[in-house]
Amino acid sequence: MLPLARRALSGLGVVLGVVTLMFALIRLAPGDPALLLVGPAATAEQLEAQRHALGLDRPVAAQYAAWLGRFARGDWGTSIATGRPVRTMLGAAWPATVELVGLSLVLSYLIGIAVGVVQAARGGRLDTALSIASVTLFALPGYWLGLMLVMVFTYRFRLLPAFGATGLDADFLSPAARAADRLRHLALPLATLTLVGIGGTARFVRGAMLDVAGAPYVTVARSKGLSPARVTLRHVLRNALIPVVTLLGLSLPALFSGAVFIEAIFAWPGVGRVLVEGVQARDYPVVMAATAVSAVLVVLGNLLAEALVSWVDPRAR
Amino acid sequence: MRGEARRLLDDRRARAGAALLALAVLAALLAPLLAGDPIAQHDIVATRFLPPLARDLQGSLHLLGTDRFGRDVWARLVYGARVSLGVGALATVLSVAIGMAVGAAAGYWRGWVGVTLLGVTDFALALPRVVLLLLLASLWQPSAGLTIVVLGLTGWMTIARLVHAEVRALSARPFVESATGLGARDLRILLHHILPNALTPVIVAAALGLGNAILLEAGLSFLGLGVQPPTPSWGNLIASGRDTLVNAPWVATAPGVALVLVVVAATLLGDAVRDRLEPGG
Numbered sequence: 001m002l003p004l005a006r007r008a009l010s011g012l013g014v015v016l017g018v019v020t021l022m023f024a025l026i027r028l029a030p031g032d033p034a035l036l037l038v039g040p041a042a043t044a045e046q047l048e049a050q051r052h053a054l055g056l057d058r059p060v061a062a063q064y065a066a067w068l069g070r071f072a073r074g075d076w077g078t079s080i081a082t083g084r085p086v087r088t089m090l091g092a093a094w095p096a097t098v099e100l101v102g103l104s105l106v107l108s109y110l111i112g113i114a115v116g117v118v119q120a121a122r123g124g125r126l127d128t129a130l131s132i133a134s135v136t137l138f139a140l141p142g143y144w145l146g147l148m149l150v151m152v153f154t155y156r157f158r159l160l161p162a163f164g165a166t167g168l169d170a171d172f173l174s175p176a177a178r179a180a181d182r183l184r185h186l187a188l189p190l191a192t193l194t195l196v197g198i199g200g201t202a203r204f205v206r207g208a209m210l211d212v213a214g215a216p217y218v219t220v221a222r223s224k225g226l227s228p229a230r231v232t233l234r235h236v237l238r239n240a241l242i243p244v245v246t247l248l249g250l251s252l253p254a255l256f257s258g259a260v261f262i263e264a265i266f267a268w269p270g271v272g273r274v275l276v277e278g279v280q281a282r283d284y285p286v287v288m289a290a291t292a293v294s295a296v297l298v299v300l301g302n303l304l305a306e307a308l309v310s311w312v313d314p315r316a317r
Numbered sequence: 318m319r320g321e322a323r324r325l326l327d328d329r330r331a332r333a334g335a336a337l338l339a340l341a342v343l344a345a346l347l348a349p350l351l352a353g354d355p356i357a358q359h360d361i362v363a364t365r366f367l368p369p370l371a372r373d374l375q376g377s378l379h380l381l382g383t384d385r386f387g388r389d390v391w392a393r394l395v396y397g398a399r400v401s402l403g404v405g406a407l408a409t410v411l412s413v414a415i416g417m418a419v420g421a422a423a424g425y426w427r428g429w430v431g432v433t434l435l436g437v438t439d440f441a442l443a444l445p446r447v448v449l450l451l452l453l454a455s456l457w458q459p460s461a462g463l464t465i466v467v468l469g470l471t472g473w474m475t476i477a478r479l480v481h482a483e484v485r486a487l488s489a490r491p492f493v494e495s496a497t498g499l500g501a502r503d504l505r506i507l508l509h510h511i512l513p514n515a516l517t518p519v520i521v522a523a524a525l526g527l528g529n530a531i532l533l534e535a536g537l538s539f540l541g542l543g544v545q546p547p548t549p550s551w552g553n554l555i556a557s558g559r560d561t562l563v564n565a566p567w568v569a570t571a572p573g574v575a576l577v578l579v580v581v582a583a584t585l586l587g588d589a590v591r592d593r594l595e596p597g598g
Contacts, residue, residue, distance in 0.1 A: 014443045022452070029456035036456075135588075139580035141532050143539050144555055144573035151562050151569075250442075257447035261536055275448065276540060279455040287455055294448045302443070 007306050011299035016068075018295040022288050023067050036284045039080030071292065077285035081278075086289045089274055094293060096165060097270030100186070101259050101301075104193040109248065111194070112201025113241075119202065120209030121232045130202065137199030143261040146192040150265075153188060160187050163267045189266040193258055200254075204247055208240040215239070242313045249305030252298050271297070325593050334586035341579050345398035352392035353377070356547050361387045366565045382567045384557060390571055397549035397572060402579070404465055404544065405531035411469025412530075413523050416476025421507055421515075423477070424484025435481065442474040450533065454542040461550075464543045468530050476522050483515035517594045524587030528580035535576055551576050 026033050034050040035042075042050075051057075053066065070076070076086040115134065119127045154162040161167065167181050212218065213236050221235045222228075260272035267273060271293050278286030325331045344351060364373045364387035372378050373387075381390035423434035453467045487493060488511065496506050531551075537543030538552025546553050551572040558569025 010439075014440055017440045018444065025452065025456055135581055135584050136577065139528065139532075139577050139584055141535060141555075141573065141576055141580075143536060144569070144576065147555070147559055147562060147569055148573065151566055155563050253443060253445040256445040260445070260447045260451070261539075264540065275451055279451045280541065282455060284455075287452060291448050291452050294445055295443075298443065298445055 004303070004306055004310070007303055011303060014299050015292065015295050018292055019068060019071050020064075022291060023064055026284070026288070037077060039283075041080070076289040079278075079283055079286050081281040081283040081286070086285050089286065090271065090289055090293050093269060093271045093274045093290075094297065096268060097256075097259060097263070097272060097297065100189060100193065100263070100268060100270060101255055101297075103186075104190055104197060104259075105248070105252075105255060107190070107194045108197030108201055109244075112198045113205050113237075113244065115198065115202040116205025116209060117232065117237055119206045120213065120236070121228070127206075131206070134199045134202040134206075137195055138203060140196055140199070141261075142192055142196045142258045143265050145195060146188065146262055146265040149188050149192055161185050162188055165269050189262050189268050192266075193255070193262050196258060197251075197255060200251065201244070201247075205240065205244055208243050209236055212236045212240045242309070245305065245309050245312050248308065249302045252301045252305065256294060256298055256301075325589060328589040328593065330585040331589035331593075334582040334584070334589065337578055337582035338586065341398055341402060341575070341582070344395050345402050348392075348395040348399055352395045353389055355388065355392040355396040355549050357388065363387070366561070368565075369567050381571045382565065384565065384568045385561055390554075390568055393549040393554055394551075394571055394575055397551045397554050398575070400461060400544055400548060400550040401531055401534055401552070401576075404461055404468070404534045404550070405527055407465045408468035408472065408530040408534070409523055409527045411465065412472035412526060413476055413519060414473075415469065416473035416522075417480050417512065417519065419473065420477035420480025421484050421512060424481040425488060425503065425507055425511070427485075431481075434477075438474050438477045438481075441471070442478070446471050446533070447536065450537060451540075451542065454537060459537075459542045459545060461544045461548070464534055464537055467537075468533055472526055472530060475526070476519055479518040479522055480512075480515055483518060484511050487511045487514050521587050521591040521594070524583050524590065528583035528587075531576065531583075532580055535572075 026036060029036065034047055038046050038050045053070065058066075074087050076090075078085055079089060082089070115130055119130045150162040153160045161184060165182065165185050166178075167173075167185070170178055170181050173181060218231060218235050221231045226235075256272075259270070260275060262268065263270045263272035264276040271290055274286060275290035275294070277283070278290055326335070360374065364379075364383055365385050367373060367379050367383040367387075369380065369382040369390075370378070371382060373383075379389050379391065381394065383389055384393070419434050419438060423431040423438070425431075449471050450467055453470075454463065457463050484507075493506060493510055496510050501510075534543055534550065535552030535555065538550045539556045541553075541556065543552055544550035546557065554572035555569050555576075558565070558567075558572070561568055
């Protein structure tokens with residue numbers, strides 16, 4: 001359990017680093033930091049209050065301490081664009097992001113691992129074909145793939161909705177119909193994010209499988225007369241999974257990055273969409289808080305991955 | 318080096334990747350010869366939303382059709398290649414430079430310098446890159462120059478990690494010891510003896526990083542935070558095609574296909590170089 005505690009501590013360090021970085025950036029950026037945070041429409045009193053909260057007349061160290069304190073208390077200000085408390089906006093947004101990213105992670109790893117195993121085990125033409133497919137998926141920009149899927153499934157075949165997480169009538173539906181409605185809305189963003197993820201995972205799994213396949217214990221397993229399927233699944237895959245699960249934690253930031261675009265395209269009501277809309281509206285309190293929440297989500301995801309590694313690989317305990 | 322390149326081209330992936338990249342770079346360089354004016358709008362009503370291979374009233378051919386302002390999509394694609402490939406390449410150069418400097422310093426001076434630099438690297442590696450990009454792009458005025466700097470500043474970490482590992486391993490080798498024994502200074506040892514031997518993983522990571530940088534430039538421009546229209550970049554071309562997905566799907570499709578081809582090419586080339594230079598690795 002000790003390594004996990006150490007990871008938790010370094011995760012806390014990452015979040016602290018992000019909040020510090022934002023403190024530095026907002027001072028480096030052109031313009032009055034207080035004005036950036038309250039917006040151009042603010043009254044003189046609001047601006048003065050923000051100046052006081054930032055302590056612009058006090059030493060930098062005191063300003064920094066005040067900034068950290070406000071962040072830790074969850075006092076993230078109000079949105080310039082909507083006037084709503086930033087904390088409420090993000091509180092409503094993060095479960096949607098976790099739903100989208102979590103499901104996509106599970107699906108892209110299951111499918112990607114299956115594809116990589118087939119490639120490594122079969123070789124030949126099938127391997128080449130799947131390699132080309134996975135490098136193409138890997139290269140696809142999610143925002144473009146999303147548009148193409150919308151073009152086909154929403155505009156041409158009129159099968160799936162391309163906007164939001166619920167239909168307009170969702171509140172009036174029965175629980176079952178509401179769940180189906182949610183799934184239909186989830187389909188395209190989830191498919192987009194998952195397809196892009198499968199490419200990277202399959203490429204990595206194939207490599208890891210081939211690395212392990214040369215190990216002496218695999219030769220031993222084969223020469224014992226074990227069936228090829230058993231060798232592949234019990235001996236090669238089992239060990240190839242260790243770097244794959246490690247990669248899972250490392251790929252979280254990238255997956256989250258992808259989700260930002262996908263949420264923006266499909267108007268999925270998550271942290272990424274809040275962030276993008278905040279950036280486009282120059283709504284700094286929202287941008288700052290969404291960045292911090294993203295960092296927290298990635299750090300928590302990393303801890304989960306770490307726990308998973310120690311479960312797959314007893315040596316890492 | 319030349320023999321190395323020839324042997325590399327025995328690899329089908331390397332041939333395909335190099336050919337595709339060369340084509341894209343050539344198209345970008347020769348843009349004025351290959352296409353008309355990317356911004357010119359003649360008679361908007363008559364020439365807008367022409368499908369691929371259509372001719373307008375003046376009789377000029379539009380290979381990939383026109384957009385809603387009657388601008389030639391092929392011309393915008395080729396001129397967009399200049400911006401997208403240029404921004405991607407410069408950003409990659411910047412991140413390779415930063416990554417090598419940080420990685421080499423951290424690998425060579427292992428005291429507090431190394432610990433600090435590695436800490437910063439791990440910190441930056443743990444953040445979603447797009448979130449950082451958006452944060453930076455929102456605080457400063459978006460432009461091609463800012464996009465290069467921002468991509469460069471958020472893309473150096475992998476290279477720093479690789480160079481760090483390589484430099485650490487190389488510092489313990491006898492030829493470095495003998496250089497020290499001959500009285501060579503730190504910087505000279507680093508630049509002349511260690512770094513040239515640590516280039517292999519850098520080349521691979523740079524190829525993959527190039528693909529990534531091009532994708533991210535397009536992503537930022539797609540969100541309106543990168544290269545600003547009317548300057549065409551593949552990202553803002555996709556964005557402009559987003560609104561006309563129903564009646565002119567080719568506007569968004571063409572730049573996306575170009576983007577995928579270039580990133581596939583960079584990835585294939587990177588894969589091939591890795592397999593050739595690190596057999597079994």
